[in-house]
Amino acid sequence: MITVHGNPHSTCTRKVLTTLEEKGAKYDLRVVDLATKQQKSSEHLARQPFGVVPVLDHDGFELYESRAIVRYLDRALPGVSLTPSDVRDYARMEQFISIEQSYFSGPTIQLLYQARGGQPDAKIVDENRAKLAHTADVLERRLGEAKYVGGASFSLGDISFMPYFALLERLGHGDIASSRKNVSRWWTDVSARESWKKVSG
Numbered sequence: 001m002i003t004v005h006g007n008p009h010s011t012c013t014r015k016v017l018t019t020l021e022e023k024g025a026k027y028d029l030r031v032v033d034l035a036t037k038q039q040k041s042s043e044h045l046a047r048q049p050f051g052v053v054p055v056l057d058h059d060g061f062e063l064y065e066s067r068a069i070v071r072y073l074d075r076a077l078p079g080v081s082l083t084p085s086d087v088r089d090y091a092r093m094e095q096f097i098s099i100e101q102s103y104f105s106g107p108t109i110q111l112l113y114q115a116r117g118g119q120p121d122a123k124i125v126d127e128n129r130a131k132l133a134h135t136a137d138v139l140e141r142r143l144g145e146a147k148y149v150g151g152a153s154f155s156l157g158d159i160s161f162m163p164y165f166a167l168l169e170r171l172g173h174g175d176i177a178s179s180r181k182n183v184s185r186w187w188t189d190v191s192a193r194e195s196w197k198k199v200s201g
């Protein structure tokens, strides 16, 4: 039995749910209401000491941190592998998961905060857009040499970026993808996957 304690709008939860959908797994999503700060409740803090989502419960085995969860699910569950078998493709996938974590998700979340807090600060928006543009240029080069970030096959590397590109689009920064030929081709492709449509729909 698989339970995800998370929120359907959270980027980190979406990575986990997309992975589960790709694996063809059945799961139960227990919604943690971020608006009422349920993630800071003692019940949730007992599962996730940093007070954020998601948390996975797989037959009583609890795990938090979305990137650890998706790697675990890919190894623990049957179904198509979301990790390249070629060692260099594997290394590229890991490199891009690290790039997402270090240089992409943070600036995206900063743009979310700016969009939420009344009048956005143009300087903060510009700074974070510049950081995203630089990372998107790196992604553009990678996607010019390979169909997906980890090579010829869709992988956890693609899943890692998808929720952030969707959020950027929603916040009016869709040009970060659409202005780059290869990133745009990739985003059109991966966002049409059944797994993603189900998770983001």
Ligand SMILES: N[C@@H](CCC(=O)N[C@@H](CS)C(=O)NCC(=O)O)C(=O)O
Pocket: 010, 011, 012, 013, 034, 039, 051, 052, 053, 054, 064, 065, 066, 067
């Ligand atoms: N490193 C964590 C980050 C989790 C995280 O920041 N989750 C956000 C939603 S995407 C959250 O719960 N935010 C609510 C809060 O910060 O109180 C992971 O990958 O699981």
